[in-house]
Amino acid sequence: MYGALEISTSGLIAQRTRLEAITENIVNKDTVLDANGKNNPFQRRVVYFAPGNPAASTLAGKAGGVHVSSIQAEGGFEVRYEPGSPYADERGYVKHPAINTAFEQLNAYEAQRAYEANIAAAETTKTMMAQALRLLG
Numbered sequence: 001m002y003g004a005l006e007i008s009t010s011g012l013i014a015q016r017t018r019l020e021a022i023t024e025n026i027v028n029k030d031t032v033l034d035a036n037g038k039n040n041p042f043q044r045r046v047v048y049f050a051p052g053n054p055a056a057s058t059l060a061g062k063a064g065g066v067h068v069s070s071i072q073a074e075g076g077f078e079v080r081y082e083p084g085s086p087y088a089d090e091r092g093y094v095k096h097p098a099i100n101t102a103f104e105q106l107n108a109y110e111a112q113r114a115y116e117a118n119i120a121a122a123e124t125t126k127t128m129m130a131q132a133l134r135l136l137g
Helices: 002-027 059-063 101-136
Strands: 044-051 066-074 077-081 093-097
Touching: 002 044, 002 066, 002 101
Parallel strands: none
Antiparallel strands: 044 066, 077 093
C-alpha cells in the first residue's frame, strides 16, 4: 500500500508543477521584454509528464505514478501593429506572447481537479491502511 501512496504523491507533485507553469503563463501574458530590455516576449511554458516515479522508494512506486519529464517553452508569439511603441521594429510591429488566458484557466481547472483526485486517492489509501492495521491489532 505504500506504493499506492507514492503513486498519489507523484501525481500531486506533477500537478503542482503544472499549476505553477500555468500560473507563470498567465502572469507573464503581457511580458514583451526580456531581461536585456529587448522585444523578446515571454514564451508559454508547457509541462510534459512521463510514466513512472524515479524518486519512489518502492518497486510499485517506481513502476506506477508519474513524473515531470520536461518543462518546455512553447515557441510562438503574435505581432501587433504599434508604431508608437519604443519596442516596435522598423515596420512598427511589436511581438507579444501568444498566451490565451481562457485556455490557461481551463488547463488550471483540469490540473486542480487532477490534484484533488490524487488527494482523494491518498486519503482512501491511508484509510485502508489504518483499517488493515486495526484488523491486525
